[in-house]
Amino acid sequence: MTAITFTVNGTPAPQGSKTRTRYGMFESSRRVKPWREVVTQAASIAADNACLLGPLHPPYRVDMWFYIKKPRTTRATHPVAPTIGDLDKLARACGDALTTSGLIQDDRFIVSLHVDKEWAGEDGPGVIISVEEFGR
Structure with a gap:
């Protein structure tokens, strides 16, 4: 079973709230796209450091610990x-x-998800993400 854990520094941004305009639906938060890009880059680096040649094999167990600036x-x-x-x-x-990032095949294969949200300490805001092949 392969597990990869990495840290992403920055202010976490929520995804999912949409704004409807006459031009279509758009993310309400302007912060979500840059946040996703930072997480994508950190996950790619973690995969490279683990010498992965492709995505982990599904299904996945994912743990996330969010740290929010107080x-x-x-x-x-x-x-x-x-x-x-x-x-x-x-x-x-x-x-x-x-x-x-290519670390996982698709987030629909996440079968176990544990998520916490706490105030950030000295290290500042961000998230710690752990991805593990589940049930292999």
Whole structure:
């Protein structure tokens, strides 16, 4: 069973909310495209460092730990502000990036997903992602 773990630094962005215009549907968050590109690049580098010749074999177990920058003034013990994004939408952006990077064949093959969201510490905001071949 192959497992790959890597860290992505930056501000996580949610994917999934759409805005309808007369020209079609667009992502509501302008931050999601740059965030997905950073995750895609980090996943590609992790795959190269692990000497993978292709994507991992499905199905997959994926763990994600999101770290969100804490505002200067908040009483919240956990990152739950509306501007941060839903946990499932943060995971969706990373799942698509894992597929784009070639680390996994498709995010539809993720059969186990564990996702946490916490305030960032000294290392700053970002995500730690672990991808494992499941059931082989």
